[in-house]
Amino acid sequence: MIESFYDFNTSEEDIGKILNTALSKGCQYSDIFFEHTIVNIITMEEGIVKEGVKAISLGAGIRAVKGEGSGYAYTEDISFEKMRHAALTAAAIADSGKAGTASPLSAVPYKDHYEISKTTTEAALGEKTGWIEEAEKAAREFDPRVVKVSVTIADKSSNIQIATSDGRILRDTRPMTRLSVSVVAEKNGNRQTGVSSGGGRLGPEYFQGSRDPGSHGREAARQAVLLLEAVDAPAGPMEIILAPADSGILLHESVGHPLEADFIRKGTSAYTGRLGDRVASSLVTVIDDGTIDYDRGSINFDDEGTLPAPTVLIENGILKGYMHDRISADFFDLPLTGNGRRESYKYPPIPRMTVTYLANGSSDPEEIFASTKKGIYCKSFMGGQVDIANGDFVFVPIEAYLVEEGRISAPVKNFTLIGNGPDVLSKVTMVGNDFAFSDGRWTCGKGQLVPVGVGLPTLKISEITVGGSDL
């Protein structure tokens, strides 16, 4: 990939001068984040390839750090003078102290977690419209009740170069592919939407795998048609079974966000000061790992140049660690975890998840169902949200069913599940042996948007409040 790497046209000598400028007012650390990104989005709806958008961004963000404080400025003109000016702006976070000097730069070797021969960004336009049409046709032909189909292929290719005042320089091309299908089915005025999407840090090979475009088209249509028959969900506390993969968003919301160390450092997370405490059932082990090959949430290095590694957050129910950026790791004097991420050169990095998952268990999924007299089985999700401080989180299923006497029965719709993070994780009573990662579709919003991954085996929770309307 390096041969097609964008030339930021700035010598290491000039980068050193800019890093020094950022240290000139007393900051102890500075970095530069160069980015050149191409995004292509093509959408088919109403049977025609209708929208085509190409977006190009080029910029450099310069950060100066002193303790918990950081100054940040970026420029879209990456000339030496403009970058030096941005560095001066960032430096102003510190207004006294001795000027520091950046160490000489040397390249940091890293393992490539998404080695591909070609990005989707480089694929021929005709090839992309072919995939889109394949998905559209599959959805439209699935059922006569399908009234609208919308298919989007979005690809992104980012050239990143990071240089830090402690002497590290890293370059990478980050690919991303995402296919999304949305289907509306209608029957007697009842209108339901089904969605299916996936992808990852992959090139065109994604469309040749088991999740080919047609399978996404059929899956979205199947959901929409199924929901036409769904009944209103019940209201009140119930047993919940979560299907593998996408249900990982429960983890992302319930413990993922509250374990991001900026909230810990500021003392606003419900998990502040609880390292070593029991915060979940002993069946629960939660890991954040940016090294999962080709996953949407993976990174070869984070956006401040730290190499990722598996970080155990909860081990057999005991809180073991937090996800750090450089500022929080320095604050707690703990090792970096590779979780300093940002949306683009327009933002400074903050602690973010990469691929967050719950480790495999030992229960047979059939056994999990058989032990459930009355509950709700959730298969796919629209998304979720969490209140960091009190730990309350919600997540909203798309495809879900009633479970009665160990069997899946009627599909249910229109409900939100609400729970409290530590409380719900202590009620995990069975963990399946069928772990799977989600197909790459999730984007996390915490002021900045970043792609993330999730994963989970079948899981049983003894009680969550089901927010349906059927009393």
Place this chain on the structure above:
Amino acid sequence: MNIDKMKEIADKAVKIAIAEGAETAEASLISNSQFSVTVRNEKTESLTESVSNRIGITLSSDKRKSSATSSDLSESSIRQLIREAIELSRVMDRDEYFGLPDKNDLGMVKAELDLFDIESISVPTEKKVAAAFELERIAKGIDERIISDGASYSSGIYSSSYANSLGFCEGYQQTFNSIDISCAVEDLQQEGENKGKKQSSYWFSSSVSLAGLAHPEEVASRAVERTLRKLGAVKPETCEVPVVFDPVTARSFLSSIASAVNGGNIYKRTSYLADMKDERISSPLVTIIDDPLMPGRLGSMPYDSEGVKARKNTVVEKGVLLSWLLSSYQARKLSLKTTGNAGGISNFYMEKGDSSVEEIISSIDNGLFLTSMSGPGANISSGDFSQGGQGIWINNGELTYPVNEFTITGSFSRMLSGIVMVADDLEWMTSIASPVFKIDNITISGK
């Protein structure tokens, strides 16, 4: 960036696109100059300052449309961008509905919209930083239990120009100012897994002008009040009760309605209102307006994102859906006329009613005052509504104890029809505003 220069670049880009073979072309430039400082515990936590520029080109040939955007405004880069857009347009299908707006609809509103506040751009950085420190100091001074999650001051200038191949070429600038504070407080639990439980909330004020910002005392006291009143929150019983939406949750509810009347969702049939034009969709107490012409408001604009002269639209009048909000493309798809809403809403609000908030609360024997909603369960396509909630329980006409970890579930049509009281106060915090209102009956799922 200077507006005349921005208009010149947009105009030039349109001419290049036509010269390169496009039949129609539009160019928009946006330049954002932004400053933001956050302080926490008497220290500056972050300070950022930058200018971002972006050009967007939309062009078509034989009704095949494509778009391209770039952060590089140099002429050579724009020319390259246009060539790539033309290449992209060749693989697009013909869309017979595509086209520029009717030339007669284009234009810039003459009335003074007061979008540019000289005073706010002359505030020196030190004063902005000092204002953030002051806001935090006031909040912490109100109650010693308060943990600061940061106080911020943000400001900026948004500049934009737009040109198209019908000869339209205009531009304008808007200033932006905002202060906000977030705080938390320990909500110690005697037992259970959540020993570290806290409660948090925030408040903010944003405005085109410096003079339009709320006083720091008011912002701080509301943030602290909203935080402290959550202490000791319990899970309510599963029940059906009347619910009062506070200004925050009412605004959130109204923003879903804004999506449901968006022309894109109507022609794609992804709104439950797709077949409801001229029908009663709400209680007669509800009138909803979109008005880009309000002087000094954050959502005001002289023309929409395709150059159509801005105008006030009544969306819902006394419960009847009068108009969707449409771009020229969406209008053609629906055999209607553009409403000047390419790019979406402007200032979107529900008209205030005639009950005081006190009267609304005192009308309820047993019910909920809803202060926070969360989650993606407001589904405007099916019309189903389901959200996580936090609030204060109402007993015998008075706010009593805080509640959390529950959901509220219903449907947009049922909820809009169930609006039985609307408050007489409309508070503008963003470009969407709603008075407090009461819905007669909603399902709450809790214990």
